[in-house]
Amino acid sequence: MWGSTLLGYVGIDTIIEQMRKKTMKTGFDFNIMVVGQSGLGKSTLVNTLFKSQVSRRSSGWSRDDKIPKTVEIKSVSHVIEEGGVKMKLTVIDTPGFGDQINNENCWEPISKYINEQYEKFLKEEVNIARKKRIPDTRVHCCLYFISPTGHSLRQLDVEFMKHLGRAVNIIPVIAKADTLTPEEKTEFKQRVRKELEVCGIEFYPQKEFDEDMEDKSDNDKIREAMPFAVVGSDKEYQVNGKRVLGRKTAWGIVEVENPNHCEFSLLRDFLIRSHLQDLKEVTHNIHYETYRAKRLNDNGGLHPISSSSDTQESNL
Amino acid sequence: CHSLDVTFMGNRLIDSLVAALMYLAGLSMLSMSRLCFFFHQQGQFTNPETPGYVGFANLPNQVHRKSVKKGFEFTLMVVGESGLGKSTLINSLFLTDLYPERVIPGAAEKIERTVQIEASTVEIEERGVKLRLTVVDTPGYGDAINSQDCFSTIIAYIDDQFERYLHDESGLNRRHIVDNRVHCCFYFISPLGHGLKPLDVQFMKAIHNKVNVVPVIAKADTLTLKERERLKRRILDEIDEHGIKIYHLPDAESDEDEDFKEQTRILKTSIPFAVVGSNQQIEAKGKKVRGRLYPWGVVEVENPEHNDFLKLRTMLITHMQDLQEVTQDLHYENFRSERLKRGGRLSSHGYILPLSPAKGPDPEEMDKDMILQEKEAELRRMQEMIAKMQAQMQKQGDGEGDGPHV
Numbered sequence: 278m279w280g281s282t283l284l285g286y287v288g289i290d291t292i293i294e295q296m297r298k299k300t301m302k303t304g305f306d307f308n309i310m311v312v313g314q315s316g317l318g319k320s321t322l323v324n325t326l327f328k329s330q331v332s333r334r335s336s337g338w339s340r341d342d343k344i345p346k347t348v349e350i351k352s353v354s355h356v357i358e359e360g361g362v363k364m365k366l367t368v369i370d371t372p373g374f375g376d377q378i379n380n381e382n383c384w385e386p387i388s389k390y391i392n393e394q395y396e397k398f399l400k401e402e403v404n405i406a407r408k409k410r411i412p413d414t415r416v417h418c419c420l421y422f423i424s425p426t427g428h429s430l431r432q433l434d435v436e437f438m439k440h441l442g443r444a445v446n447i448i449p450v451i452a453k454a455d456t457l458t459p460e461e462k463t464e465f466k467q468r469v470r471k472e473l474e475v476c477g478i479e480f481y482p483q484k485e486f487d488e489d490m491e492d493k494s495d496n497d498k499i500r501e502a503m504p505f506a507v508v509g510s511d512k513e514y515q516v517n518g519k520r521v522l523g524r525k526t527a528w529g530i531v532e533v534e535n536p537n538h539c540e541f542s543l544l545r546d547f548l549i550r551s552h553l554q555d556l557k558e559v560t561h562n563i564h565y566e567t568y569r570a571k572r573l574n575d576n577g578g579l580h581p582i583s584s585s586s587d588t589q590e591s592n593l
Numbered sequence: 594c595h596s597l598d599v600t601f602m603g604n605r606l607i608d609s610l611v612a613a614l615m616y617l618a619g620l621s622m623l624s625m626s627r628l629c630f631f632f633h634q635q636g637q638f639t640n641p642e643t644p645g646y647v648g649f650a651n652l653p654n655q656v657h658r659k660s661v662k663k664g665f666e667f668t669l670m671v672v673g674e675s676g677l678g679k680s681t682l683i684n685s686l687f688l689t690d691l692y693p694e695r696v697i698p699g700a701a702e703k704i705e706r707t708v709q710i711e712a713s714t715v716e717i718e719e720r721g722v723k724l725r726l727t728v729v730d731t732p733g734y735g736d737a738i739n740s741q742d743c744f745s746t747i748i749a750y751i752d753d754q755f756e757r758y759l760h761d762e763s764g765l766n767r768r769h770i771v772d773n774r775v776h777c778c779f780y781f782i783s784p785l786g787h788g789l790k791p792l793d794v795q796f797m798k799a800i801h802n803k804v805n806v807v808p809v810i811a812k813a814d815t816l817t818l819k820e821r822e823r824l825k826r827r828i829l830d831e832i833d834e835h836g837i838k839i840y841h842l843p844d845a846e847s848d849e850d851e852d853f854k855e856q857t858r859i860l861k862t863s864i865p866f867a868v869v870g871s872n873q874q875i876e877a878k879g880k881k882v883r884g885r886l887y888p889w890g891v892v893e894v895e896n897p898e899h900n901d902f903l904k905l906r907t908m909l910i911t912h913m914q915d916l917q918e919v920t921q922d923l924h925y926e927n928f929r930s931e932r933l934k935r936g937g938r939l940s941s942h943g944y945i946l947p948l949s950p951a952k953g954p955d956p957e958e959m960d961k962d963m964i965l966q967e968k969e970a971e972l973r974r975m976q977e978m979i980a981k982m983q984a985q986m987q988k989q990g991d992g993e994g995d996g997p998h999v
Contacts, residue, residue, distance in 0.1 A: 316786035344791065378792045379739040424785060426676020432738050453785055456815040458885055526817050527898050529890025537888045 304356075304363030306413045307553065308394075310445070311368065312387065312437065313422025314375040315344055317452035322420075322509035323368050325522060325533060326545055330511075331355045332368050345373040348386040369416065375433050384437045391416050391445050395568040415565060417556045418481070418548070419445045422452040423469065423504060427461050430472050438478045444564060446481035446556055448548070449473070454506035454539050455524060455531045462506050469504060480504075482552070486559055499547055505540040508533050664716075664723030666772050667913055668754075670804065671728065672747065672796070673781025674735035677811035682779075682870035683728055685883065685894060686906055689715060690872075708733040708746045729775060735792055744796050751775050751803050755928040765975070776920045777840070777909070778804045781811045782865065788827040789835075797837045803924055805840035805916050807908075808832070813867035813900045814885060814892045821867050828865055839864070842908065843915055860908050866901035869894055 311319040311332075320332035332353065354367040369390070374383055394415045401411045419441065423434055438447055449469075451457075457465060473480065482500065487493040510533050513520045522533040533541045548556075671679045684690055711730045716723060729750070734743055754774045761770045778800065782793060797806055808828065813821060832839060842861050845854040869892055875884040877891040884893045894902050909916075 314786070316783070318785075376790060378795060379741050381739050424676070426674075428676040432736065436738060453815055455887070456784075456812050458887055524817055526814070526890070526892075528814075528892050529887065531887075531889050535888075 301361050301363075303410070304365060305557075306365045306367070307557070308367045308369065308414060308417050310371065310387075310391075310416045310419045311422065312371050312374055312419060313452060314424060315372065317422040317424060318509050319370065319420070319422055319452075321511060322422075322450075322452070322507060324511050325509040325541065326549065327357060327366060329355065329357055331357070331366055332370065344376045346377070348373040348383050350386060350390045367414070380433055383433075384440050387437075388441060388444065391441070392568065395565055396572075398565065399569055399572060413557075415560055416445050417560045419447045421447050421449045423449055425451050425453050425456045425465070425506070427457055427465050429468050435472070435476050435478070438473070438480070439476060442478050442480065443567070446483075446559055446564070447478075448481050448544075449504040450544060451504050451506040453508065455508045457506065466504065466506065481556065481559070483559075486563060502540070502543060505544040505547075507541045507544055508539040509541070661722055664725055665913070666725045666727075667917070668727040668729060668773055668775050668777075669909075670731070670747075670751075670775045670778040671781065672731045672734055672744075672778060673811065674783065675732065677781040677783060678870050679730070679779075679781055679811070681872070682809075682811070682868060684872050685870035685902065686909065687715070687717060687726065688872070689717065707737075708743045710746060710750045727773065740792055743792075744799060747796075748799060748803070751800065752928070755803075755925055756932070758925065759929055759932060765978075774920055774925060775804045776913075777916045778806050780806055780808050782808055782828065784810050784812050784815045784824065784867070788824065789831045794831070794835050794837070797832075797839070798835060801838040802927060805919055805924070806838070807840050808865040809905065810865050810867040812869065814869045816867065825865060825867065840916070840919070842912060856907065860904055863901055863904050866905040866908070868902045868905050869900040870902065 309323070311323060313319055323332040324330055349372050350369060351372065352367055352369045354365060356363055356365050358364070371387055374380075374387070377383065398411060398413065398415055401408060421434070421438060423430065434449075438449070441447060451462075451465065451469070454462060479485070480503065482496040484496075484500070487496055508524065508531055510522045510524050510531075512523065512525075514523045514525055514530050515521075516523065516530055516532060521530075521535070524531040524533075532538045536542055669683075671683060673679050709732050711732060712727055713730070714725065714727045716725050718724070731747055734740075734747070737743060751774075758770065758772065758774050761767065780793070780797060782789065797808070800806060810816075810821070810824060810828070816824065842857060842864075845857040869885065871883050871885050871892075871894050873883065873885070874881045875886045875891050877884065877893060882891070882893045883895060884891045893899050897903055
């Protein structure tokens with residue numbers, strides 16, 4: 278029982294409506310990073326998730342798109358609107374990851390980028406005259422694409438998730454899942470989950486951040502079903518009189534949003550429809566705070582910078 | 594092929610006899626079947642009633658009988674990252690289970706492993722013809738985070754088989770030379786990428802002068818038809834760009850029938866083959882087919898509209914002979930000449946003595962007389978051995994030994 282009973286209708290519940298109106302007006306930022314070897318359908322999946330061409334041209338690969346020699350970080354922002362709500366979506370791509378012959382430490386540029394965004398935010402926060410809304414470029418979610426070999430995780434997958442699991446929310450997905458039959462998919466998922474457990478890798482939603490029993494039971498269900506085996510597509514076909522997103526092959530059409538075919542809808546509902554805000558909160562309240570605490574401890578305190586002198590270096 | 598050693602011998606009568614016997618002994622199955630083919634074309638001597646008929650037109654049948662009795666050997670190497678369906682494809686191609694007790698290692702266990710070479714031999718018999726098939730698997734290839742050195746083991750293996758053959762070929766007793774040389778290498782390319790990966794390019798360039806490379810696009814049911822065509826074109830462009838020499842199917846001879854010519858044309862335009870493997874029987878359209886069952890349909894392995902599996906199998910079976918020949922005439926001879934240039938002269942025991950790398954006079958510069966003398970000594974020893982063997986055979990009575998193996 279929460280607090281005292283009211284004697285009549287006060288109108289406190291309208292605050293939800295007020296918040297909603299406010300959010301609609303201000304809009305919000307969401308930064309999603311995609312990591313995985315080239316050809317795993319990362320761009321296509323992001324385009325499918327947000328039903329817009331937010332990532333670079335997904336169909337085909339132009340002749341000049343060579344695999345870069347080192348991992349690059351490429352970030353592209355779009356403002357998309359739905360139901361009056363504006364979202365500034367930034368997709369951060371990482372071409373070159375895992376594509377070289379020698380991939381040692383290829384996660385370092387990614388780790389560096391993530392920490393740089395935390396640093397940027399920290400610097401703004403510590404300012405004497407702070408901006409009303411600190412621009413948030415921190416990575417809220419990192420989709421990690423697992424190759425659908427059907428065997429197990431690759432060494433590189435394990436190393437990446439181990440190194441970055443504590444700094445950012447990692448959501449592993451099994452890419453191009455139309456290469457696995459239902460039995461192979463189940464077996465592969467089980468093996469992958471077991472391996473993640475054995476290696477001590479915590480993916481989002483992390484067990485330790487469940488706030489209450491309701492959260493825990495919801496999240497448990499999701500964790501049991503992860504990693505989601507997804508298929509992406511930006512082409513539409515006619516199936517049973519409806520137009521659906523899919524992939525057309527000589528033996529049938531793979532329907533992206535059909536839960537019997539793949540788990541794309543599960544991923545989309547989880548990522549966008551229920552946990553979008555939570556991803557941001559965990560990033561802000563937990564990952565960012567961890568970074569901040571470490572920085573404060575390392576330097577024996579942060580000195581605020583006055584806004585007038587941009588050149589004056591602080592002891593950060 | 595084996596005539597090189599024979600030319601060293603002198604012109605004496607008994608030497609010529611030995612030479613002839615040695616030549617026939619060394620004549621491989623391959624050249625004999627070429628002979629067969631040649632005789633087949635000469636239609637005019639097939640009728641035994643024709644005046645002037647000698648009867649050697651029967652030779653192809655004799656060779657055929659002997660080769661059926663002897664059987665064929667073929668070594669196929671498969672290379673590719675794990676999870677590309679190599680084992681499934683091999684099992685599908687030969688309709689057998691080459692890996693019955695297989696355990697798939699997890700990522701953590703893979704960390705300590707380097708590339709292994711695992712050879713499995715299976716003897717397949719079909720309509721009386723025996724095939725001794727060796728499949729050389731290379732687990733661990735491309736799995737490590739740093740795959741810089743992952744193919745040195747593979748190259749060492751290929752070279753080792755050549756070395757062994759060279760050693761056997763130069764040895765005294767050449768009756769039972771086992772041919773373990775790699776006749777063909779299926780290189781598995783991932784269908785998930787946008788073409789060849791840096792590792793693919795590096796590996797193929799390192800082995801294209803040692804073995805016949807056949808690139809194969811694995812797990813082709815991941816791709817739509819358009820994606821498949823695009824990927825094939827892209828791979829062919831990259832192969833061209835990097836100067837990779839893949840195995841080229843020989844053009845059909847002009848006297849072949851139209852069907853065969855057409856088949857060869859189709860095969861040539863479908864490279865690299867995009868395949869799907871499976872040994873599971875699925876019910877589709879009322880009949881049982883080998884395939885993969887998805888919620889959205891069934892991929893049939895043996896349906897040419899679904900993938901190139903049948904083409905790959907046809908290519909392998911109809912060109913098994915050619916693959917062996919190219920290995921013998923091109924790759925092995927390359928290896929041999931390189932090796933002998935580097936190495937040194939053949940010793941009296943047929944061993945190739947490596948010269949110290951600092952000095953190393955070319956065999957041509959060495960005293961020709963010395964070589965001749967050595968050869969004569971070797972010959973004398975061989976003659977003595979043959980005489981001894983003959984004496985033994987006489988003692989054991991006829992019908993036991995049948996002389997040098999033809």
